Amino acid sequence: MNLESKEANNKRLNFRLANVELNRGEQLQLKAEDNLQAKEADNTCVLIVKCGCILIGRGSDRQEVSEGHTFITNGSVQLLKVVAECHSTCIKLICFDTEVLFSLNLSESLLLNLHSWFLDNSNKYFISYNENILKVADLLETVLENNFGNPMNEEALLCAFKVMIYETIGLLRTDYINVNSSRQLRLYSDFYYMLRRNYRKEHMVSFYADKLFVTSRHLSMVIKNQSGKTASALIESFIVQDARRLLERNKLSIAQIADKLNFSDQVHFGKYFKRITGLSPKNFRNRLLLPQVC
Structure with missing residues (x-):
């Protein structure tokens, strides 16, 4: 094998891209020890068979993907296993967390439709023949290889x-987008999208329900049925993750962070943060500033 x-990792974009050559019978599992470095958070994989054919599966489910076809799946990328069915099989993989979609300034309707598919917990997959997506993926790889030394390269x-996401959307829209998503899944998708835009100002479940x-x-x-977490727990998760990031950057005072996250004052923010993390904001920040012991 x-x-x-290669990996793109900056403030606005994080994904992993790999080219793999396999001989018949060789296996690839998308986990760190195979050097692809697929992250635990990665819940989307776009796999393009450039030549040959593969058997790809998760658990007991197996699907054959032949030359020129693209395999797209949601669910944990690290659980996927690829087996070459032909000699000299070449594949290109792109793995990412769907959170990256929020950095692309997609239209609201398009983003909602995408999340109806990506946020489903049923580990769906989709296979399609498309010549353009390989060209777009090759372009993405070229830009990634040259993404050093030029301030415009990040853009x-x-x-x-x-462009690659749009090409992927084009495939999904053919068969999946807007096709009888369950009402519960649609509600979950709408809630998640609305939460992503409003969690700093709105902390109550009643706001989103209304x-x-x-x-x-x-x-x-x-929300509990779809994600395993309550709506209030998801709201808390968004707020606390943001609070952690702001505390780690050490640019704002704790009072300023409390105001930014729409708490009435620093005391209420401190109690909220400690209830969930076990640490006060001050202790959390101080622990980050402690010298590392080798």
Whole structure:
């Protein structure tokens, strides 16, 4: 097996791209020890068979993907296993977390439709024949290889990745987008998207329930069924993750962070943060500033 892996990792974009050559019977599992460095958070994989054919699966489910076809899946990327069915099989993989979609300035309707597919917990897959997506993926790789030393390269990389996402959307729209998503999944998708845009200002489940024209109880039940977490737990997760990032940057005072996250004062923010993390904001920040012991 021959594998070449590259990673884009900056403030606006994070994905992993690899070219893999396999001989018949050789296997590739998308985990760190195979050098692809697929992250635990990665929940989307776009796999393009450039030549040959493969058997790809997760658990007991197996699908054959032949030359010129693209395999797209949601769910944990690290659980995928690829087996070459032909000699000299070449594939290109792009793995990423769907959170990256929010950095692309996609239209709201398009983003909502994407999340109806990507956020489904059923580990769906999609196979399609398309010649253009390989050309776009090759362009993305070229830009990624040259993404050093030029201040405009980060913007070029973002544009190239966006083009690849549009090409992927084109495949999904053919068969999946807007095709009888369950009402619960659609509600979950709408809630998640709305939460992503409003969590700093709106901390109550009732706000999102009112906007989605359902009761708080019904919304919480649906979110629990779809994600395993309650609506309030997801809201708390967004707020605390943002608070951690702001505390780590050490640019704002704790009072300023409390105001930015729409808490009435620093005391209420401190109690909220400590209830969830076990540390006060001050102790959390101080622990980050402690010298590392080798």
